[in-house]
Amino acid sequence: IAFVQDVISGAKSATSLTDANYDGKIDEGDIEQIEQILNGTEKEITILDSANRTVTIKEPVNKIAVYGNEPADALRILGAEDKVIGVENNLEKKAFFPEYRNLSTIGGWDADYEALLSLKPDLVIAYAAQEIDDKKLPGITVLHFDFYKARNTFKEIKTLGVVLGKEKEAQEYIDFCDEIIDEVRGKVDSLPDDQRARVYIETADPYVTHTSNGATGYQIELAGGRNMAADLAGSATGWVEVDAEWVVKEDPQVIVKMAGWNRGNISSGYETSDTGDVQKVWDEIRNRPELAKIKAIQDNRVHVISFDVTYNPDFIISVAYMVKWFYPDLFRDMDPVAIHQEFIDKFHKQLKWNVTKEGVFVYPPLAS
Template identity: 35%
Template sequence: MKGKMLASVLALCLFLGISAADFTLHIYGNADMDDVIDEIDIEYARGIMDGTQDMTDLADVNGDGKVDDEDIRLTEEIINGTATEIKVIDSDGNAVAVKVPVERIVIYNHQCAEILQILNAADKVTGVRDTFERQGSRFPEICKKKNIGNGADVDIEAIVSLDPDLIIAYTFYPTKEDLDEKLPSKIPVLRIDCAGGGPCGIDSIRDCVSILGYLLEARGEAKKYQEWHDRYVDAVETRTSGIPEEERVRVYLESTPEGSETISSRTAIGKNHPAGNLIELAGGVNVAVGHLPLYMETDEEYGEIETEWVLEQNPGVIVGRAMGSGVRPYENEDDSLLRGYADEIRSLPGFDGVDAVKNDRIYIITNDHAVTPNYPSALLLLAKWFYPEVFEDLNPKEAHREYLEMMGISKDLADKNTFYYPEVA
């Protein structure tokens, strides 16, 4: 059942693409498979009942194999806010039933924690993984919640003691064997991708924001985020759509090197990775697409590539995704780590002959800035780096300030030179 559902989700994503105009809200009751549950879903469900509409994956709310008046009643409860349970499809393709309203949350996922702040739900968090306590600027309230340890050595007793209504985890961390299978069955685990990876791309984040908006009775805040998101993503897509393929910049995208031989090989990023999706949305041509292995059990291209191969591609732009090794842009005080990363790339043997180096087009962007629900402001940044004349009037830093304001944290953090390098006018 899980495999069939996941295949349906992926097929839908591939059909819709990654335009800001369309995404499907993966909540049962969304009979017409659009981005909201409303009276049109009631009409659609009645159409299924009388044979004038086709059956859809999300129409059977109670899971009894048919659509009837009970499904309509449950959908009406979701619409008017009186539902006691909402069933969603998570990023793993699992159907997860959650009792609402959700009041106590344990969270492992940093990106989703940003969404909780956007939804004014930080006060509902009761437990966090150990890495939150070192991020006071990014998560001023959440960082003070009970530390339940890391996801590699899950402390089930600590989690259960908090009596959570919901646990929010990454799709791959902690593993189901370490977490889900050891928990009491009454505690639901929601594994959602708030980073923008996979075939669904950025739509996965929009879906997650909306799902959490329904579960946390914060649909208004979720809508505000969607409007901010669409304003900037649409602006970029509209302008890049007019750039001919032969005039698009060729980009080599890599991550902070993970191998031991960082001179002879690099850690490159390709198709379906969140950062790779951003490169494509910004109008870049990622030269590594199709030349990398898939990461773990995902469909994201990510892995080692020979430095010599990069030289042969002679990219016009190099983008480095900075992460790990103390790269915490909300907490760091200067851009020394980012400048050091750019200098490392610049000094690689033979790279002085690469167009990106010769034309001073090495750009560094932090993971916590780009691979998060903040990605629309990161998208503006990349687009402006790639095509400065086309995007001269757009201000990535102002978009970031708006995002921080939605999160309820100091928008002045956007003025720190720690999120990307170099600065952009």
């Protein structure tokens, strides 16, 4: 409030967050809006979502329909899973979301408008690139968030926390992640470029990788690696198709291959405790004849990681594994499995999941 007062008086310059009520001007109305948010008495709140849309939401939000694993994950991190009344097709079947098992489904990438109108949620959360026609949903507010691009996750979870009155929970999540990020940066930030691990990350599809805008691009950056595809021109969601010749030319020191996500009937993550599928993925990429001479293959630095710990707000688990793979000597004392368990116990405690006994999140397993 004091900062906004200084902006009004001319003592300080406005930021993108100063216009709290999004009316295009900085005045006493913004101070009033901030006071209402702090007191929990606001009747509506206006935010900028990840599709760059200015959206006004009526408060309080009690019923939510959600598309995608990642936003559903974020809702649980915020302690708002009890507000969910409808989920994307197949989400109700996932082992990671037992609380959604008996909920109504609302379609997939193509929204089921009839189902949404029948449920009458206060709020629909969808991906930024997902097209939902608000005009077909009178009286229902639609927000677009991703929660799979680590670079934007803190901002998104803060914003959703404000919308749901879960600011404290959002900050607890950010603080947890920041503590690990600070530890990593304290060791990797001083590394010169020629000492940073050169990394090729491959999605579940062969020779499809992520740019700096992709889900894992920022994770590699946080872990101190050099993403070979960082500067390539990719899709809006950050993926780009390359070929074997490109990978050979780049000659990565480390290969990280993602597994699961309904590609090739591969089970990983929370869906299975059988390593058979991820071992097949590992064997396949290691045995591609066209890659036989690259450094990562020669040095046996090929790792498989499940989408369940990369493509969601749980990305800090992926970062912990990556630094262990990129710089095993530098991070000899870091324990990604313990970090994973602590994250589950803190933000997904209702799962009562033991990550050392259940699930397949990386392959080969870390040496104990």
